Amino acid sequence: MFDDLLNTGRKIEGVTDGTSNTALYAEVTAGYLSGGGGGKKNGDCFETTTSQPYQNLTWAQLQAGRAELLSRDYKTASLAGGWSPAWSYKGYPYVEGSPWRTWYNHLLPPNAPCWRPGDWWxxxxxxxxxxxxxxxxxxxxxxxRFVRDGVDPDAWMSYGSRAGGEVGGSLD
Structure with a gap:
């Protein structure tokens, strides 16, 4: 629903996919603050690469990128970095409002690992x-709604847009 950093307002008539087919918010677990999370799936974000670009993607490119990320093993990946200790601040500080701290997206199903494919954006x-x-x-x-980890990935992705024209599918 909210897809930019400009905090521009949204009107309900702009939700052309239907309000029952559009997610506003979802839970996101918090990280470990100290950097000592030790590679926990729900609290850390992991470094990776992908062959897909990350802007202006087609549906097919999103699906291909999702398949790449779902094939990765977070247990063998390094924590997303650039700091010492390694990054484990997912969900903190809330007031900052940056995508790498407090946002979520619909590319991967719930409770899949968080990935940083080379760029924070x-x-x-x-x-x-x-x-x-x-x-x-x-x-x-x-x-x-409670959305299962095993939700159909295409259905889940479609609920992440407000005006994409996708057929939502079941979240059950």
Whole structure:
């Protein structure tokens, strides 16, 4: 629903995919603050590369990038870096509002690992929770749904846009 850094307002009539087919917010687990997370799937973000560009992507390029990331093993990846100790500040500080701290996106299903494919602006932060099997998602119609980790990835991705014209599919 919110796809830019300019904090521009959104009107409900701009949600042409339908408010029950558009996610507003989802849970995202917090990192470990100290940098000592030690590579935990729900609290850290991991470094990777991808052959896909990260701007102005087609649906097919998004699907290909998702397949690449889903094939990665976070247990053998290094933590997203540039700092010492390594980065594990996912979810902190909330007030900053940057995509690598507090946002999430719909490229990967809930509770998949967070990946930084070489650039902070390309970060892939899935919805995540401490619940078994999924995460809570607030929809644009005001409802809250529990979305399973095993949701159809294309259906999940379609719920991440407000006016993409995709057929939503089931989140069950």
């Amino acid at each position: 390309a970060i892939v932060v899935p919805a995540s929770s401490y619940h078994t099997g999924g995460a809570n998602v607030g929809m644009a119609d005001g409802s809250v």
